[in-house]
Amino acid sequence: MGAGHSHGPAADLDLSRAARLGSIGLLVAVAIATVVGVVLLWPTARPELNHAPAGGAQSVAPVVKGTVTALEACPDNFDAEPSGSIHHACQIATVELTSGPAAGQSVPVEFIGVSAVSGVVVGDPVHVTDVGEGGTPYYALVTIDRLLPLALFTLAFVVVVIAVAGWKGVRGLIGLGVAGAIFFGFMLPALATGRPAVAVALVGGSAIMFAVLYLAHGISMRTTSAFVGTLVSLLATAGLGALGVWAARLSGLSTDETIALAGQSEGLSFTALLTCSLVIAGLGVLNDTTITQASAVWELRAAGPHLSRWDLFTAGMRIGRDHIASTIYTIVFAYAGAALSTLVLLSLYSQPLDLLLSTEPFAEEIVRTLGSGIGLVLSVPLTTGVAALTVGSAVAAASASATPRRAKPAHDHDHG
Numbered sequence: 001m002g003a004g005h006s007h008g009p010a011a012d013l014d015l016s017r018a019a020r021l022g023s024i025g026l027l028v029a030v031a032i033a034t035v036v037g038v039v040l041l042w043p044t045a046r047p048e049l050n051h052a053p054a055g056g057a058q059s060v061a062p063v064v065k066g067t068v069t070a071l072e073a074c075p076d077n078f079d080a081e082p083s084g085s086i087h088h089a090c091q092i093a094t095v096e097l098t099s100g101p102a103a104g105q106s107v108p109v110e111f112i113g114v115s116a117v118s119g120v121v122v123g124d125p126v127h128v129t130d131v132g133e134g135g136t137p138y139y140a141l142v143t144i145d146r147l148l149p150l151a152l153f154t155l156a157f158v159v160v161v162i163a164v165a166g167w168k169g170v171r172g173l174i175g176l177g178v179a180g181a182i183f184f185g186f187m188l189p190a191l192a193t194g195r196p197a198v199a200v201a202l203v204g205g206s207a208i209m210f211a212v213l214y215l216a217h218g219i220s221m222r223t224t225s226a227f228v229g230t231l232v233s234l235l236a237t238a239g240l241g242a243l244g245v246w247a248a249r250l251s252g253l254s255t256d257e258t259i260a261l262a263g264q265s266e267g268l269s270f271t272a273l274l275t276c277s278l279v280i281a282g283l284g285v286l287n288d289t290t291i292t293q294a295s296a297v298w299e300l301r302a303a304g305p306h307l308s309r310w311d312l313f314t315a316g317m318r319i320g321r322d323h324i325a326s327t328i329y330t331i332v333f334a335y336a337g338a339a340l341s342t343l344v345l346l347s348l349y350s351q352p353l354d355l356l357l358s359t360e361p362f363a364e365e366i367v368r369t370l371g372s373g374i375g376l377v378l379s380v381p382l383t384t385g386v387a388a389l390t391v392g393s394a395v396a397a398a399s400a401s402a403t404p405r406r407a408k409p410a411h412d413h414d415h416g
Helices: 017-041 113-117 147-192 197-217 221-247 256-264 270-281 283-303 309-338 340-347 353-358 360-390 394-400
Strands: 063-073 090-097 106-112 125-130 139-144
Touching (some): 063 106, 090 125, 106 113, 106 125, 106 139, 147 197, 221 283, 221 360, 283 309
């Protein structure tokens, strides 16, 4: 495909016609299935939250913006039974309202618990709401406005990516934007309206891989080989994840957030939602691994036109094993970092290791980590095999040129 495309293989690197046609046919079939899946799983109207009292609808006060102009500790008698707990931390802030009908007024706002120890200083923007009754205003904190630091971090990320990766970094950022639109515009609303979680993960994951791989790495058979390997690995990850969730008897209700969600959602399978989270978590690292393996096989064929397909596969697997050895640490420590607070809390109970590992939060993270890890490891031989079958045979490659050739780069990783 596309020998003239700037991100495909070099023009003199022959491709296997049968494997090429098979890959293209599979790609078209997956694209059609993805579009059909998105249509069938498209979210309906979201259900109403169950926060209204039984006697009637509950009005919600508008949220307005303000700026902290003064901070002081709460009076000593604020807490009748001081315990030193974070829940008893307290500050009283003077907030000047900057939006809403009362803009320009200064009002007292209590910062209690987590908000009191978050490091708020004078000048910080906040969101507050009037929760007073009987016409008497009483403002409560909704959240600290963190938009500016988040925007600066995002800008720094974009600048660094473009400065280091150039035009390919721009395409990667565009792919990330499209992937975010798919995730927030389709997958989350579909899950919120009770669509089958695993089906949403596979269809959404396929759509994300189309966007990320082809936008970032170009339209080529090399990228298609990576896509096929990624797709099969996602299917394996979903199957293994579902098996692990069932075998470990996980409910998917190990956090306060999932328990709160259970109170708002009827008919949502939290075991399926847990499997869905496992599939989504593996998308990024699978993309990295599969495109690297496909590129490695292409470079090996260009440098060694005399190599048989088995030689290409074994040489690619030697590269892949090094990649696996480094990437599995990425998965394990990424999950450990995300669940660090839970892990520290559980370890404080000083329970026997077998009992600790059997608790649902621990078991859930173990299944999630190992399920993604197995999918990652399987993606290496799968993608390497697909790529070795897709490139031209040794005879065809040898007849095209008597000297080693270099395929045009499709991935800028250097994994040895």
